[in-house]
Amino acid sequence: MLSAFRLRSARPTALKMASRAYSVVNPIGTISQVQTAKEFIDENSPYQVATYTRPDIVFHSGKGSHLFDSEGNQYLDFTAGIAVTGLGHSHGGIAKVIAEQASTLIHASNLYYNQYTPQLSKALVEVTKKAGGFPSAHSSFIANSGTEANEAALKFARKWGKVQGGSNESSKVELVSFTGSFHGRSFGALSVTPNPKYQAPFGPMVPGVKTGKFNQVEGLKELITENTAGVIVEPIQGEGGVNVATPEFLKAVRERCTEVGAALIFDEIQCGLGRTGSLWAHQNFPGIQPDILTVAKALGNGFPIAAVVVNEQVSSAIKVGDHGTTYGGNPLGSRIALEVLKRISSPKLLEGVKIRGEIVSAKFTEFQKKYPKLVKEYRGKGLIQGLELTVPASEVTSIALNKKLLIINAGEKVVRFIPALNIPISDLKKGLDILDTALETVNSKL
DSSP, rough: OEEEEEEOOGGGGGGGGGGGSSEOOOTTTEEEEEEEEEHHHHHHHHSSSSOOOOSSOOEEEEEBBBEETTOOOEEEEEEHHTTTTTBBOOOHHHHHHHHHHHHHTTTOOTTTTOSSSHHHHHHHHHHHHHSSSSSEEEEEEESSSSSHHHHHHHHHHHHHHHHHHHHTTTTTEEEEEETOOOSSSSSSHHHHHHOOOHHHGGOOOHHHHHHHHTTTOHHHHHHTTTEEEEEEEEEESSSTTEEEHHHHHHHHHHHHHHTTTEEEEEEEEETTTTTTTTSSSSGTTTOOSSEEEEEOOGGGTTSSSEEEEHHHHHHHHHOOSSSOOOOTOOOOHHHHHOOOHHHTTTTTHHHHHHHHHHHHHHHHHHHHOTTTTEEEEEEETTTEEEEEESTTHHHHHHHHHHHTTOOEEEESSSEEEEOTTTTTTTHHHHHHHHHHHHHHHHHHOO
């Protein structure tokens, strides 16, 4: 039987008083039975394709930097839905926009104009330039997810390569990515994600992809050649371990792309949109800009939407019919993204990210000194930081979960820190104290 579930009281203030069971409601709204979270999971999860391993928790609601489960427990969230809810859960302003637009027009297809998609496309270009990023930004393509954005970017680069290649268009098709990167799970995006864990079950990958070593300047001339159509790189790698590109590396990549006429793609799906304290992560590398910029995750604060921002040269290579999307740029998603972009690009919010980032960096420095056998190093910027350990990160994150702190890994041994950009400083410090306790527990066993 298909069913939905709800708490007896939906108000967060009542969650602590909630029963340790919740009501399961059938499609027409009548209560059919009462179950614990474990019972609910055991009954329903077998119908899900098993692509994730999850703890026995069923989240019911969220507010700000907190999530509430079906049994009345409150969790402090340092994951933001994997860098998605940058403005926090159930943000009032975003919820209002969703309600208004959902009752007006959700979808009409890209066969027609709507009120908000052109405005969002324009805003992405103008707000980016105003913030000091990607000065040659020219136009935008709106999609639904990070994977879709990167897939479009790779296609745009290939098309640009064919235009650049002229009579040599059949050979200027190669794509280049780097170790430690993660760009998505569709075939094109997966093919530039050089991780055997993700690629092996679905090989062979798309041909014409080469892999370089992240942050290694030596060998770039042999890697990026006249046959290269596009190069994709994260200024700060997220899934790969919160690895920050060096200015020397990004500068050399930019220069080599210019030399051979290859499109440089900056994947800022996780590290962009305010996470470093600048609107875009590449702003932390002055003078280095992409030809294509991809964005998703925080753009909808939980609603699926993404974008590809391109310069005029790339834009001019794309013709009607070259690419498309059914849902991408729907009026609901576009209006939400306009509101999110307005709020995240505000100087006050971005300055707040920098302040919070300094608090985190100071605490991570303290952890290094306090637990030298456990904490190897920390890296990152603003509110995308990683704490590299000498043991599997799961040893720490599992203890934190038991203490009602949600924090995740990036790779095997890195604890990843990506909370909401506006997390209250009191919550930030409370969570860092819980993390300290978890580290202390693991350190005591070394």
